[in-house]
Amino acid sequence: xxxxxxxxxxxxxxxxxxxxxxxxxxxxxxxxxxxxxxxxxxxxxxxxxxxxxxxxxxxxxxxxxxxxxxxxxxxxxxxxxxxxxxxxxxxxxxxxxxxxxxxxxxxxxxxxxxxxxxxxxxxxxxxxxxxxxxxxxxxxxxxxxxxxxxxxxxxxxxxxxxxxxxxxxxxxxxxxxxxxxxxxxxxxxxxxxxxxxxxxxxxxxxxxxxxxxxxxxxxxxxxxxxxxxxxxxxxxxxxxxxxxxxxxxxxxxxxxxxx
Numbered sequence: 001x002x003x004x005x006x007x008x009x010x011x012x013x014x015x016x017x018x019x020x021x022x023x024x025x026x027x028x029x030x031x032x033x034x035x036x037x038x039x040x041x042x043x044x045x046x047x048x049x050x051x052x053x054x055x056x057x058x059x060x061x062x063x064x065x066x067x068x069x070x071x072x073x074x075x076x077x078x079x080x081x082x083x084x085x086x087x088x089x090x091x092x093x094x095x096x097x098x099x100x101x102x103x104x105x106x107x108x109x110x111x112x113x114x115x116x117x118x119x120x121x122x123x124x125x126x127x128x129x130x131x132x133x134x135x136x137x138x139x140x141x142x143x144x145x146x147x148x149x150x151x152x153x154x155x156x157x158x159x160x161x162x163x164x165x166x167x168x169x170x171x172x173x174x175x176x177x178x179x180x181x182x183x184x185x186x187x188x189x190x191x192x193x194x195x196x197x198x199x200x201x202x203x204x205x206x207x208x209x210x211x212x213x214x215x216x217x218x219x220x221x222x223x224x225x226x227x228x229x230x231x232x233x234x235x236x237x238x239x240x241x242x243x244x245x246x247x248x249x250x251x252x253x254x255x256x257x258x259x
Contacts, residue, residue, distance in 0.1 A: 016227055016256040017235030019063035019093070019209065020054040020242055020249065022047060022084060024077040026068065031240040033187040037067065043243045048083030054242075055090055057249040062092045063179075063237045069097025070118070075107075085111040095142050095179075099124075104131055108138060114176060118142040119152035122166060125173075132174030140209075141170055142179040148196065151183055167200055177234060178204065181211040187240050189215025194226050201232030211237040216246050220255045 022029050025037070029044040044050045051062060064084055068076035074097045075081075081094060094107055095116025104115045121128050121141045132139045144151045145163040167178055180200055182193035192213045201208040210223055210233060220236065227233040236256065241247040 014227070014231055016224065016233065017060050017209075018249065018252050018256055019061045019235055019237040020059050021063045021065070021237050021239035022050055022054075023065045023067050023239065024080045024096075027077055027080045029243075030067070031187055031243060032067070034183055037071070039187075040067075041240075046083075047077075047080040048087040051084040051088040054249065055088055058253060059090050059249055060253075061235075062088055062090055064092055064094045065116075066094070066096030070095075071097075073097055073099055073119075075103060081107075081112075082110065093140055095140075099127075101127070101131060101134065104135060104139075108135060114138050114140050116140045116142045116179065118144065121170065122150055122152050122161060125169065128170065128175065129173045136174060137176050139175055140177045140179060141175050142181065143167060143200075144181045144183055145196070146183045163196065164200060164203060167204055167206070171205060175206055177207045177209055179209045179211055179237065181237075183212065185213030186211070188213055189241060189244075189246070191215065191219045192223055192236070194222060197223075197233060198226050198230050201230050204232055206232075207234035208232050209235045209237060214238045214241050214247065216241065217251055217255055220247070220252055224255055224258070 025040055028042050029047050029050045030040040030042050033039040066077045091113035093114040093116055094112045098115055099120050107115055117128055143163050143166055148162055150161045150163055150166050180197055185193055190213055192210050197210045223236055
């Protein structure tokens with residue numbers, strides 16, 4: 001925790017953005033544990049209604065992932081995403097199976113505000129650069145890691161690249177933000193990997209969004225404390241804890257807003 005000790009000795013605040021998560025599998029809203037597709041819990045069979053519910057509770061953004069698309073390497077849950085777009089006044093970021101400029105353009109024209117690129121950032125970094133050039137301020141990269149090493153193909157493959165190394169390669173591409181997820185914590189409700197998240201934010205000029213492991217308000221308070229001293233942290237994605245009622249959007253927003 002030496003790095004964290006250094007972070008916590010620094011200065012103060014900026015509001016953090018809350019991103020309620022809607023993960024799609026077979027047209028339904030689900031949550032996984034540690035990225036395992038056979039560990040999916042179904043929370044809603046109406047993605048549009050779920051988007052409306054998060055909106056009604058005051059969400060600032062929606063974070064949507066086409067899980068089937070991530071494995072198929074192409075968009076799959078198109079109708080479900082379109083239902084979310086139709087029922088959300090909040091801006092939406094979307095990832096999962098988006099591997100080419102045509103898919104990016106399609107979704108932006110449909111009403112998605114930001115597209116999340118994942119595996120392609122490792123396997124085709126030139127595409128990320130081109131996408132950022134054509135669609136400025138609308139490209140986010142998701143870096144998913146297992147024990148610090150980047151995972152691809154819907155978390156099915158582990159590369160030999162470290163998360164920080166990949167993030168630093170993206171510094172000058174024009175990427176709007178980095179979403180960092182530690183897979184071992186995702187869906188486990190045991191807290192974010194604050195050490196890795198803070199380290200990424202400290203070494204990057206790109207804003208970092210934390211993801212994976214929020215289980216209660218104390219976990220958000222812990223992130224808030226770190227972010228008070230590390231301005232590179234921009235927000236946090238919360239999924240299972242919202243669906244289970246362990247965290248409520250109004251309470252989360254209050255925690256994330258204050259120092």
